Amino acid sequence: MVRIVIADDHEVVRSGLRTIISTRADWEVVAEAADGKDALAKILAAKPDIAILDYGLPTINGVELTRQVRSRCPDTEVLMFTMRDEDSIVERALEAGARAYLLKSEASQFLLSAIESLAQHKAFFTGHSSEKLLHAFLNPERRRDKSLLSPRERLVVQLIAEGRSNKEMSDILNVSVKTIEAQRSAAMKKLDLTTTAAIVRYAIREKLIEP
Secondary structure, eight states: OEEEEEEOSOHHHHHHHHHHHTTOTTEEEEEEESSHHHHHHHHHHHOOSEEEEETTOSSSOHHHHHHHHHHHOTTOEEEEEESOOOHHHHHHHHHHTOSEEEEGGGHHHHHHHHHHHHHTTOOEEOHHHHHHHHHHHHOSSOOTTTTTSOHHHHHHHHHHHTTOOHHHHHHHHTSOHHHHHHHHHHHHHHHTOOSHHHHHHHHHHTTSSOO
């Protein structure tokens, strides 16, 4: 039995995935989540074979969630499932440990094949995603903040842009408020940003949150 966890903040998307997955008697959706923190807890508890993760999850986005899943549940393969096809997002997802990348518009055509590949611990990419990946790695104009922000600092920036307070961020990330303040300060200094509004604009531009 291939055990699967679905994480997407839209119920209609989760329902659609369940419908497709239910066509296979040997596959089972063992948990669902609508945000990144809940998804991580359910994945750690269930230890599924495959986690299908939306990129734009609240609290912990799909890339950071992938990084934590692959670090803490190395046997769980990750399928990044998103509407976003920018080169930088494909690159981030793969660097975090995703072994498959699928656009939501491609689900009806490729989802079953993607899950079959991951169940055998084989990577899966459509021609479209492969082209994006190749372009990302051949592009000499690397993203300017790639070597600046740590994964945790990027997550703090995302949460700030979502309107989270320092206390809320400390609860989400299970660290002290003082640690959050230090990471917030470090990220703003690295990016040469001085206001929350500037952080929001940066997060939108870098696709950390939806506008």
